[in-house]
Amino acid sequence: xxxxxxxxxxxxxxxxxxxxxxxxxxxxxxxxxxxxxxxxxxxxxxxxxxxxxxxxxxxxxxxxxxxxxxxxxxxxxxxxxxxxxx
Numbered sequence: 001x002x003x004x005x006x007x008x009x010x011x012x013x014x015x016x017x018x019x020x021x022x023x024x025x026x027x028x029x030x031x032x033x034x035x036x037x038x039x040x041x042x043x044x045x046x047x048x049x050x051x052x053x054x055x056x057x058x059x060x061x062x063x064x065x066x067x068x069x070x071x072x073x074x075x076x077x078x079x080x081x082x083x084x085x086x
Contacts, residue, residue: 009076016069023062
């Protein structure tokens with residue numbers, strides 16, 4: 001039988017992985033191709049700053065959730081190793 005903290009960590013891992021997938025899919029591609037070069041010239045200064053700040057926030061949240069996923073995964077591994085050694 002699983003303990004409550006094992007279930008909690010598993011649920012947190014699933015939630016963080018879902019958020020990582022969503023955040024990565026929401027980000028724009030770095031290479032826009034020819035269409036990005038043509039339409040990019042029509043943007044105003046304010047439009048560029050708005051998109052950059054939104055992209056920066058998405059990137060920041062992706063990094064935060066990535067680190068959280070990594071830490072939770074390490075914690076699960078150490079917890080499993082500790083429980084098996086008992």
